[in-house]
Amino acid sequence: MNTLSLFNLKGKTALITGSGSGIGFALAKGLAGAGAKIILNGRNETKLKVAKTKLEELGAAVSLLVFDVTHSETVKNTIENYERNVGPIDILVNNAGINIRGPFEDFNETDWKKVLDININGAMNVSQAVAPFMIQRKAGKIINICSMQSELGRPSVVPYAVSKGGIKMLTKALCAEWAKYNIQVNGIGPGYFETELTQPLKNDPEFDQWLRNRTPANRWGNPEELVGAAVFLASDAGNYVNGHILYVDGGLLASV
Numbered sequence: 336m337n338t339l340s341l342f343n344l345k346g347k348t349a350l351i352t353g354s355g356s357g358i359g360f361a362l363a364k365g366l367a368g369a370g371a372k373i374i375l376n377g378r379n380e381t382k383l384k385v386a387k388t389k390l391e392e393l394g395a396a397v398s399l400l401v402f403d404v405t406h407s408e409t410v411k412n413t414i415e416n417y418e419r420n421v422g423p424i425d426i427l428v429n430n431a432g433i434n435i436r437g438p439f440e441d442f443n444e445t446d447w448k449k450v451l452d453i454n455i456n457g458a459m460n461v462s463q464a465v466a467p468f469m470i471q472r473k474a475g476k477i478i479n480i481c482s483m484q485s486e487l488g489r490p491s492v493v494p495y496a497v498s499k500g501g502i503k504m505l506t507k508a509l510c511a512e513w514a515k516y517n518i519q520v521n522g523i524g525p526g527y528f529e530t531e532l533t534q535p536l537k538n539d540p541e542f543d544q545w546l547r548n549r550t551p552a553n554r555w556g557n558p559e560e561l562v563g564a565a566v567f568l569a570s571d572a573g574n575y576v577n578g579h580i581l582y583v584d585g586g587l588l589a590s591v
């Protein structure tokens with residue numbers, strides 16, 4: 336018996352949205368390391384081509400699907416075309432996300448809608464596009480990237496927190512609806528990881544110190560530290576894990 340084979344993703348294809356950089360790229364690399372074929376996604380083709388080359392140099396099989404997750408028709412058509420003409424998408428990681436920070440009393444409607452559109456509607460669009468094929472095959476893994484703000488509020492990130500609370504509930508609600516088709520819908524809730532998204536926070540010495548003090552591990556996370564959780568939830572090792580949010584946060588949520 337080989338327990339590690341439970342985590343093997345050989346023969347599986349994973350689509351990771353927003354994977355040209357940051358956490359998405361780290362997850363793509365990690366899933367490729369477990370044997371999965373990778374589909375990179377984002378809006379910026381140039382950035383994606385660079386990411387593709389980096390993964391191919393490591394021996395990964397990689398293709399690109401360039402689309403904006405908020406464009407529902409494009410998402411649907413692109414995924415349908417991939418499924419019919421290339422092959423199955425076994426694993427979906429809904430990772431694409433943004434944050435627009437600012438005091439809520441001054442927050443404008445356009446930015447509010449933008450955050451919710453990308454962070455929630457984006458995940459909804461891509462999940463809905465892959466679902467008919469996963470349902471037909473009676474197999475599928477969906478991993479939604481949540482956040483500390485799926486559980487905790489914080490000044491200046493109200494729309495982000497609303498979107499990440501929504502993603503947590505999208506995870507649970509889809510589990511309730513699709514578990515009968517052998518689709519596992521889970522979430523990963525990262526603590527604070529150094530990426531483009533968090534660069535303004537990392538560059539602020541006051542925030543940096545506050546975060547270290549607030550996190551039992553006393554440090555920021557490295558995006559590669561999310562890979563174990565992703566492989567677990569994407570693989571047979573997680574076949575009976577459903578509707579769960581796995582927080583990878585250096586202990587932040589466990590402490591006050």
Ligand SMILES: NC(=O)c1ccc[n+]([C@@H]2O[C@H](COP(=O)([O-])OP(=O)(O)OC[C@H]3O[C@@H](n4cnc5c(N)ncnc54)[C@H](OP(=O)(O)O)[C@@H]3O)[C@@H](O)[C@H]2O)c1
Binds near residue numbers: 358376377480483
């Ligand atoms: N970093 C953290 O500490 C942290 C903590 C908790 C949760 N998260 C979550 O983790 C996810 C990734 O964040 P990150 O820190 O890696 O940020 P990032 O480096 O800014 O990466 C975000 C990615 O999403 C893509 N993207 C944005 N809007 C998109 C759209 N409409 N359609 C398709 N792709 C889109 C971007 O690529 P293009 O610009 O090329 O489209 C980019 O590659 C987000 O959901 C974020 O909320 C991050």
